[in-house]
Amino acid sequence: MSTGSATGPLTFTPVEEIPNIRENLRSTFKTGKTRPLAWRRQQLRQLALMMQENRDALADSLWRDLHKPKEEVFIAEIGAVMARALESAEKLEEWAKPESLVGQVEDWQKDWNPRTHHQPKGTVLVIAPWNYPIILTLQPFMGAVAAGCCAVIKPSELAPTYAALLADLLPKYLDPSCFQVVNAEIEGTTKLLELQWDHIVYTGNGKIGRVVASAAAKHLTPVTLELGGKSPVIIDPASDLRLAAKRTLYGKYNNAGQICVAPDYVLIPTNKQDEFVGHLKEIYEEFFPDEGRSLSSESFGHIVNETHYKRVKALLDATNGDVVIGGRSQPPKGIELTVINNVQAGDSLMEEEIFGPLLPIVPVDDLEAAIQFVNDRDHPLILYLFTQNDKVKDYVLDNTTSGGLCINDTFQQLSVNMPFGGVGESGYGRQVLRYGFESCSNARAYVDVPKEAEQMLGVRYLPYNEQSRAVINGLVVGVKIPT
Numbered sequence: 001m002s003t004g005s006a007t008g009p010l011t012f013t014p015v016e017e018i019p020n021i022r023e024n025l026r027s028t029f030k031t032g033k034t035r036p037l038a039w040r041r042q043q044l045r046q047l048a049l050m051m052q053e054n055r056d057a058l059a060d061s062l063w064r065d066l067h068k069p070k071e072e073v074f075i076a077e078i079g080a081v082m083a084r085a086l087e088s089a090e091k092l093e094e095w096a097k098p099e100s101l102v103g104q105v106e107d108w109q110k111d112w113n114p115r116t117h118h119q120p121k122g123t124v125l126v127i128a129p130w131n132y133p134i135i136l137t138l139q140p141f142m143g144a145v146a147a148g149c150c151a152v153i154k155p156s157e158l159a160p161t162y163a164a165l166l167a168d169l170l171p172k173y174l175d176p177s178c179f180q181v182v183n184a185e186i187e188g189t190t191k192l193l194e195l196q197w198d199h200i201v202y203t204g205n206g207k208i209g210r211v212v213a214s215a216a217a218k219h220l221t222p223v224t225l226e227l228g229g230k231s232p233v234i235i236d237p238a239s240d241l242r243l244a245a246k247r248t249l250y251g252k253y254n255n256a257g258q259i260c261v262a263p264d265y266v267l268i269p270t271n272k273q274d275e276f277v278g279h280l281k282e283i284y285e286e287f288f289p290d291e292g293r294s295l296s297s298e299s300f301g302h303i304v305n306e307t308h309y310k311r312v313k314a315l316l317d318a319t320n321g322d323v324v325i326g327g328r329s330q331p332p333k334g335i336e337l338t339v340i341n342n343v344q345a346g347d348s349l350m351e352e353e354i355f356g357p358l359l360p361i362v363p364v365d366d367l368e369a370a371i372q373f374v375n376d377r378d379h380p381l382i383l384y385l386f387t388q389n390d391k392v393k394d395y396v397l398d399n400t401t402s403g404g405l406c407i408n409d410t411f412q413q414l415s416v417n418m419p420f421g422g423v424g425e426s427g428y429g430r431q432v433l434r435y436g437f438e439s440c441s442n443a444r445a446y447v448d449v450p451k452e453a454e455q456m457l458g459v460r461y462l463p464y465n466e467q468s469r470a471v472i473n474g475l476v477v478g479v480k481i482p483t
């Protein structure tokens with residue numbers, strides 16, 4: 001099967017059908033259909049096949065929704081989902097294997113076969129945003145599939161062409177008795193959140209993150225919150241400034257800066273500022289050699305809608321910094337990749353996550369001042385640091401907090417199989433590959449206590465006597481505490 005272009009308009013799932021959808025998935029889960037590893041593996045491979053066979057339609061849908069260049073979609077969304085679905089299928093056996101705990105228990109407990117079993121939590125709800133619509137729906141989803149759960153995916157209504165396409169494609173490739181797409185605006189999503197789920201993965205802004213976490217708390221449902229915030233770039237003087245400029249600008253132009261891990265602002269010592277900005281100017285012209293630069297480039301995304309356009313434009317209009325690159329805009333959705341120099345802490349550009357193609361440069365006295373600046377604000381999702389000095393790397397690692405730390409590049413942390421997630425205002429919980437599998441699994445602890453253990457356990461039985469009291473007393477009084 002191959003579809004060359006995206007489907008028709010988005011239709012929302014009738015709100016009254018939503019409880020039935022959840023009920024049907026729960027019934028399927030109870031049958032045990034999703035448990036066999038071979039079945040999960042086959043579903044994950046089907047997910048990869050869905051990506052490959054519909055690559056053009058998928059890329060087309062994101063072009064319509066976000067003006068996102070096909071190359072970006074292939075690298076960061078379709079290619080990444082395919083690779084991770086296939087890797088999940090391959091590694092499933094290893095992830096799902098009971099983990100022996102023999103090495104960490106007392107000697108006299110070793111023959112109790114202590115271990116953990118990964119058991120699917122049940123039925124998972126995935127709520128995704130619009131900015132990377134494919135990977136942000138399907139990456140959490142594949143964690144649920146790998147774990148042996150049933151799942152509902154709720155894509156963002158702000159990327160409607162993709163949301164409609166996903167609803168059309170998913171049942172053609174994966175088992176619809178286990179996996180469903182629910183398309184909804186606030187009313188339908190509120191209905192979803194009234195229901196009980198066994199895990200929720202929400203990706204989006206912190207305000208709605210709080211709505212999701214509060215709704216989940218009513219059912220004691222565990223939640224993964226993938227949020228955003230202002231991710232800083234710290235430039236240490238001991239760095240390759242040209243490369244730092246190139247890699248930072250690269251991090252900002254992807255999807256027109258509408259990515260949770262975009263470099264939000266740059267902290268640089270005052271004495272390196274001019275040199276760094278000079279490199280940025282040269283590199284901007286290299287990236288966008290045509291006369292219209294990023295504003296008219298086919299390789300540069302648009303702002304998702306007019307509301308966000310107005311929000312980003314207002315931040316730019318209100319800045320007291322100096323626009324040194326770009327600065328133009330074109331309603332309803334075009335904003336040029338723009339660098340603003342000499343931005344101060346109280347500037348409009350420092351008030352909220354920019355989530356658009358604006359890069360403020362904030363001068364600071366030195367590294368210590370940069371660290372102080374970061375620590376005075378909410379914990380970011382990712383902190384970028386450019387330095388060739390190992391002592392600086394360790395110093396920043398030890399003296400700041402963020403969901404992740406990427407040294408000497410932007411975005412490459414996303415290509416490495418490691419836990420991804422935030423801390424504090426940037427969210428909680430971890431996902432991607434094994435970590436997504438673990439989020440949707442219950443790590444069930446298991447022991448099998450043999451008859452022979454009676455000899456060690458005898459002291460616990462009533463009635464206590466002198467001998468058992470001596471042993472029990474020794475558990476507290478006899479412990480030597482190192483000073």
Ligand code: NAD
Nearest residue numbers: 128129130155156157186189204205208226227228229260
């Ligand atoms: P959005 O507006 O698409 O909202 C996200 C989801 O929440 C959508 O599915 C939407 O339908 C739903 N939603 C909206 N209002 C709701 C309500 N009242 N009740 C329940 N659900 C509701 O996307 P957004 O929030 O604008 O996304 C951008 C934000 O997401 C940024 O802050 C960005 O940093 C963050 N983000 C984080 C990650 C990550 O992995 N940590 C990835 C991408 C984006």
